[in-house]
Amino acid sequence: MSGALSGLRVLDFSHLLFGPFATQMLGDLGADVIKVERPVSGDLYRDLPPFFNRKVGDFENPSFLAWNRNKRSLAVDLKNPEGKKLLQDIAATADVFVQNFRPGVLDRLGFGYEELSRLNPRLIYCSGSGYGESGPYLERPGQDLLLQGLSGIMSMTGRSGVSPTPLGVAIADQLGSYHMIYGILAALYHRERTGRGQKVEVDLFRALLAHQTQEFVTTLNTGRVFERPNSGIAHPGMPAPFGVYRTKDGFLNIAMNPFARLVEALEAPELARFDDAETLFDRRDEVHAAIEAVTQTRTTAAWMERLLSFDLWCGEVLRQEEVPNDPQVKHMNAFTSYQHPVIGEVQTVNVPVTLSETPGKVERHAPMVGEHTVEILAELGFDGERIAALRNSGAVWVHPKADTAAA
Template sequence: MGQPVSASLAGVRVLDFSRVLAGPYCTMILGDLGADVIKVERPGTGDDTRAWGPPWSGEGEAAQSAYFLCANRNKRSLTLNLKSETGRDLARQLAAQSHIVVENFMPGQMAGFGLGYEDLRALNPALVYCSITGFGQTGPYHDHPGYDYVIQAMSGLMSITGAAYGDPAKVGVAISDVLAGLFAVASILAALRHAEATGQGQHIDIALLDTQIAALVNVASNTLVSGNAPRRYGNQHPNIVPYQTFRAADGEFVLAVGNDGQFAVLCDILGRPDLASDPRFASNPARVRYREDLVDELATVFALLPVNTWMRTLIEAGIPAGPINSVPAALADPHTAARGLIEQVGDAPMIASPLKLSETPPVTRREPPHLGEHSEDVLRELLGLDADAVAAYREAGTI
């Protein structure tokens, strides 16, 4: 662990009031890029995900949940009781010295603490203030609680996920949270550039529902253009054929033929050039129309040989294909290692940042913090408090 010579966000301070996943994932990325992220947590309990185990890394009081570890490296933990006036006052002082605030309380709750955008803007006009909620700051659902699972359901994502004739299904990770965190990072960096150029900050309103609907991309576009509700295709694609799983002699794999040229090459590989010249299959629109006929023809051939044989043959010919790995297999893949996607952070293995910047690469400088680990350091460094003052705040339950 160390600091690059010139981190992209060196000198930028983030005051992070968020917890669980969307907000912490956002601020971890900012921390990976060099920002000083101060994670503000409730005294005694902290971020909800600290208790979301097993599995745990470490033992006893030093144990950290794997869930907490996934989104909280490169941060300093400060405990503050925002229900106390002294805690809120310390938060305001810290916000006055920060460039970015991230929070994911229910709309209006931070304002109720005297820590809303307008409150902090008066102290720090250049402040970039990002609010992440389930449904946004406005609209008829703005005061509804919105966890990832609810958003996957309400956005339409579950309606298009799962077996073609089965039940709606959620994605296997909290993808709505992750997407919201990524959209938040992009918005924050744009607002930060504006603030640095003009001295004017702004309030960013990120909603999980908004970002998940935006991430429906071609499916939403198909619906808007056609007026038809999309159906579930299971492991097939609504607009491209063949683009799905096939069963080989010893297991399944994914085939992703994206154009007519690739399809012609595929037919040659399979010893079925007649399929490429068949009017039912010669173009992608035709293949979509006669999907079932084509899939039956291909399935018969793919069932003859094992997965590894098909992988070698297809990839050598430039046809996109891949095995269906388990998570352990994906993490153990030699390409995963070659890309540096797993790193040891203290006692715990973690997924490293996937961002590859040639001059200012992300660096892990800090392990995910224990609750309140940096409270004294932050208060002494940024607010000039001495050890006695910090001890008094701790005795009063402020930190």
């Protein structure tokens, strides 16, 4: 594959979302990502709710397809001595190693940082966890929903009077993956200057804390406790009109704006009585209701045209199925598709960054379990006889639909 990270070999021991999203991003930019999976069943996300869409004989869950393009699958039994030796040999040639097992699991299997760094001092070893690799929560399950609750972000979302509201996406896992990326790239830059690899530790807990820095700095330094509003005000720290408003045919977002100009654009002079900074915060639910009484009189499109003509910050609220047809989304080519050997065309979100000289690409379908086992071993210099021996011993596995001509 071509790209900014061409020539970079990534050994991907990660599974589910946290980790696979990070390695997919590396693959999008040209890295050779070798996804290590269990024989036959592979990554847990191939056969795990939600978004379940199993096809007979194959594990083609949309969740797996979402985070595993631009990778090759190598199916190896980690507990098989020959399989273990094979992976250690590959790790000795790798630039980056990524894993998100619970702390201590890979150490016990012989794939911890200390052991692999002895084999390959240049290795960047990225380890993802829920709560870090020490401390009182070491044995807790590090799952996205649980972290949203513990980090405080859930208490900031939704309306008062209802249960704390989790975000509708796996935000902890995805932010954790981005933290992996910036840690890995920083470590690679350091290696360019020193020749030395290092361990990168990323945890979901701190990822969520870091992305609430604005709120924590306010709370820690002023003592102010954020209370969720009872209306469509979109953030517990913001005054009106910042929020979501019902229109004649849908919803409209209105962000921070000069209130007098908004009153003029809404053609609602009666709202001018609220034009005071303290009032807009202390009575924000009342202000929201008063504005929404006005916005419900016209369609979203009509309000967008008028509010934008006043240079006000506003936007439509689209349903997910509407987003791919948005004109700006189309202009940016924000969605793309690729061909999968089992299920045909897969539509997906495109690479989200643009590099002028080395643009990212979707060049490989999300792999079948062990689809590239033979290909990878042949590249490492294994002849057909040795590959056959590894298969017969159970150390490696090859997907029945994979091209095994090299064997």
